[in-house]
Amino acid sequence: MSREIHVRFCEGGGVRVPSATRLIVGVQHHEDALRFREELVRRFQEFGLEMNEHKSRLIRFGRSAEQQHREKGLGKPATFDFFGFTHYCGRSSKGGFAVRRRSVRTRVNRKLRELRGELRRRMHAPVSQHLQWLSSVIDGHCNYYGVPGNLRNLSCFKYELTRAWYRTLRRRSHKKRLNWRRFGQFLGNQLPPVRTVHPYPEERFYAKHSR
Numbered sequence: 001m002s003r004e005i006h007v008r009f010c011e012g013g014g015v016r017v018p019s020a021t022r023l024i025v026g027v028q029h030h031e032d033a034l035r036f037r038e039e040l041v042r043r044f045q046e047f048g049l050e051m052n053e054h055k056s057r058l059i060r061f062g063r064s065a066e067q068q069h070r071e072k073g074l075g076k077p078a079t080f081d082f083f084g085f086t087h088y089c090g091r092s093s094k095g096g097f098a099v100r101r102r103s104v105r106t107r108v109n110r111k112l113r114e115l116r117g118e119l120r121r122r123m124h125a126p127v128s129q130h131l132q133w134l135s136s137v138i139d140g141h142c143n144y145y146g147v148p149g150n151l152r153n154l155s156c157f158k159y160e161l162t163r164a165w166y167r168t169l170r171r172r173s174h175k176k177r178l179n180w181r182r183f184g185q186f187l188g189n190q191l192p193p194v195r196t197v198h199p200y201p202e203e204r205f206y207a208k209h210s211r
Contacts, residue, residue, distance in 0.1 A: 024082055026062070033058050061089065063097045090149065103145050103153040112160050119168045127169070127187065134165060135192050146197030154194035162188055 027033045037058065041051055059078040060068070066089045069077050079088040081104050090100030115137065122130060138158055145154060166183050 022082060024080070030058075030060075061087075062099075063089075065089065066097060084144070085147070085150075100149045101147050102150050103157070108153070108157055112157070112164070115161060116164045119164055123168055123172060130165065130169075131187070131190055134161065137161065138192050138194065142194055142197055146195060148196055148198070148200055151194065151196055158191065158194050162191060 025033075025036060027036060037056075044051055059080060061077055061080070065077040069075060077089050079086050081087070084104055084107055085101040086104050088100055088102070090098055092098040119130075122133070138161065141157055142154060145157075166178070166180060166188070169183070169187075170178050
């Protein structure tokens with residue numbers, strides 16, 4: 001906890017301290033987690049800070065947690081959100097345990113609402129500009145969320161964005177309505193495909209040390 005706290009001085013006087021960055025700590029034993037939590041709260045109090053109890057929790061997660069839940073018939077272990085991803089216990093392509101990630105649904109839905117509003121503002125811009133802008137949006141989304149195992153969520157994001165574009169173009173003219181089939185043939189298929197951009201951390205490590 002040696003990270004310095006950045007403060008912002010307001011024009012009206014006083015100091016505003018922003019909320020701290022989210023912190024995730026992994027320990028092997030439950031007793032260690034309880035002890036760390038107590039020490040963290042005590043450390044915060046020394047600096048006049050406090051931990052938000054409503055946003056802090058202890059969960060069982062990992063290979064052992066999955067096995068224990070399966071043996072006791074408790075279902076799947078809890079998930080947690082971090083940096084826009086929901087982390088959950090899953091399986092690799094070879095059937096072994098793996099930490100899987102998928103886009104946080106509420107965050108993606110909020111982004112889609114913003115993009116629908118932006119499409120309405122750009123409604124009467126040339127279609128070529130629509131295509132260029134939407135392509136950059138999809139590429140940027142993949143550059144962040146394109147992790148292994150998240151391809152289905154990337155496809156859903158592109159589909160919802162494509163549908164929003166289609167509805168926007170239909171509102172431009174009431175004389176000749178654009179149908180979904182023609183839209184897909186001439187415009188929809190020009191959008192870039194979604195793709196996995198980031199490899200597994202192990203693959204990045206081996207690629208770096210194999211040179």
